[in-house]
Amino acid sequence: MSLTGTPFFLTSLTLLIVAVVLPFALWGRIAGPPLVRGLGRLLMLLFAQVTAITVVFVLVNNANSLYDTWDDLLGTGSHVEAARDLGPDGMGGRQIKHEPKQLQQFRPADDPKVGAGVQMTDLQGRISGVRGEVYVWLPPQYNDPAYRDKKFPVVELLPGYPGSAKSWMGSLRAAEQLMPLMQNGTVKPAILVAPRTNLLPGADTGCVNIPGKVNADSWLTVDVRKMIIDNFRAGDKPDSWALAGYSAGAHCAAKLALAHPDRYRAAVAMSGYNDPALERDSLAGKDPKLRIESNPLHILKSANAAGKPPRTALYVSGAERDGFQAGLGLRQFAQNPTTVTLRQIPPGAGHTTVVWKQQVPEIFRWLGTQLRA
The missing domain is CATH 1.20.5 (Single alpha-helices involved in coiled-coils or other helix-helix interfaces)
Incomplete structure (x- = not known):
C-alpha cells in the first residue's frame, strides 16, 4: 500500500x-x-x-510531500548504485557531446495529486551512478503546431529535506498555477523537471559529489539535464536552464548554479541557507572540506578571486532569520556579471509550503526575464 x-x-x-x-x-x-x-x-x-x-502524520506528509515511499520514511532504500570519483567537473573524464542519447519511456505520473499533464520516468544515471524517478511537465505551447520548431527553456525543481520529487507539482501546485499564466502570456513557457533528490537513507546529500558515497551533483547537473535534452525540445545552452528550490533545495539551487555557470543561467532560492551544516543531516555539512567548498558564498568568492565571476542570476527570498541573511551575503559579493535579486518575506510567515506556493507565479515571471531558448 x-x-x-x-x-x-x-x-x-x-x-x-x-x-x-x-x-x-x-x-x-x-x-x-x-x-x-x-x-x-x-x-x-x-x-x-x-x-x-x-x-x-499522513495529513502532514501528504500536504508537504516529505516522504514519497516507505523506504524513504523507514530509511531502508538507497538510490545509489555506484559513486566513483568523477573529478572536479563531475564528468569522470567523459564529455557529454560524446555520450550516446539516453532515450526514455515516459508514463503518466502515478499520483493524481501532482495534477494533469505530469509524466514520469525512471532514470538510470550513466555518469552519476544514481537511479531515480524524474517528473516532467510540458508547457501548453509545447504541442502547439506554431511552436513545433521551437526549443523551450527548462527549470529543475528541487524540494527541501526530507522531500519528495513530487512536492513542486503536488504541494506547491506549480504546474496548476503556471498553466493559465503561460497560456495568457503572463509567464513565458518553460519545461518543468522535478528529479528525485532523496538518494540515501537518513541523509541529505547537500547536492554534492562524495566518492564512494553519492554523486548527487552529477545526477542533477549532468544525467538529468542530458536526459531532458535527449527526450524533449529543450534548449541545450546555459541560457536555457535554471534551478529553483526551497529550504535545502534552495541551498542546492544556488550552489549548483554558481558552481556550474556552463550549465545554468539562473537559480531561485526560497528560504535557504549558505552553510550546509545548518541542515543537521547534511553530508556536506559534516565534512569540514565540503562544508566550505559547497557553500554558495565560498563558491562566489572563489570565482571572484580567480577573476571569473559567474554569469549567474540569483533570486533569493526569505524572512529575516530564514534565508534573507544568506541572500544579503550573496548580494554583497556579487560582481558583474553575477546578479542577486533579493526579496524579504514578512516575519512570522513560516517555513512552510504555503509560503513557497504563493511565490511560484512571481519567481517564474522573474525566470522568464533570465532564460531564453
Whole structure:
C-alpha cells in the first residue's frame, strides 16, 4: 500500500474511528482480574494514540510531500548504485557531446495529486551512478503546431529535506498555477523537471559529489539535464536552464548554479541557507572540506578571486532569520556579471509550503526575464 496513496489514508482514518469507538464499547465489559482489565484498557488507549498520530502524520506528509515511499520514511532504500570519483567537473573524464542519447519511456505520473499533464520516468544515471524517478511537465505551447520548431527553456525543481520529487507539482501546485499564466502570456513557457533528490537513507546529500558515497551533483547537473535534452525540445545552452528550490533545495539551487555557470543561467532560492551544516543531516555539512567548498558564498568568492565571476542570476527570498541573511551575503559579493535579486518575506510567515506556493507565479515571471531558448 502506497505511503501517499488514498487507500492508506482511508485505512488510517478507519482505524482511528475504531480506536475511538472501542473504549466506549468495551471499557466496562472487559472481564478478568484487575491486572487484565487494566492492561486491556491501556492497550485500547495506546491504540487510539497510535492511530491518531498516524492520521496526523499522513495529513502532514501528504500536504508537504516529505516522504514519497516507505523506504524513504523507514530509511531502508538507497538510490545509489555506484559513486566513483568523477573529478572536479563531475564528468569522470567523459564529455557529454560524446555520450550516446539516453532515450526514455515516459508514463503518466502515478499520483493524481501532482495534477494533469505530469509524466514520469525512471532514470538510470550513466555518469552519476544514481537511479531515480524524474517528473516532467510540458508547457501548453509545447504541442502547439506554431511552436513545433521551437526549443523551450527548462527549470529543475528541487524540494527541501526530507522531500519528495513530487512536492513542486503536488504541494506547491506549480504546474496548476503556471498553466493559465503561460497560456495568457503572463509567464513565458518553460519545461518543468522535478528529479528525485532523496538518494540515501537518513541523509541529505547537500547536492554534492562524495566518492564512494553519492554523486548527487552529477545526477542533477549532468544525467538529468542530458536526459531532458535527449527526450524533449529543450534548449541545450546555459541560457536555457535554471534551478529553483526551497529550504535545502534552495541551498542546492544556488550552489549548483554558481558552481556550474556552463550549465545554468539562473537559480531561485526560497528560504535557504549558505552553510550546509545548518541542515543537521547534511553530508556536506559534516565534512569540514565540503562544508566550505559547497557553500554558495565560498563558491562566489572563489570565482571572484580567480577573476571569473559567474554569469549567474540569483533570486533569493526569505524572512529575516530564514534565508534573507544568506541572500544579503550573496548580494554583497556579487560582481558583474553575477546578479542577486533579493526579496524579504514578512516575519512570522513560516517555513512552510504555503509560503513557497504563493511565490511560484512571481519567481517564474522573474525566470522568464533570465532564460531564453
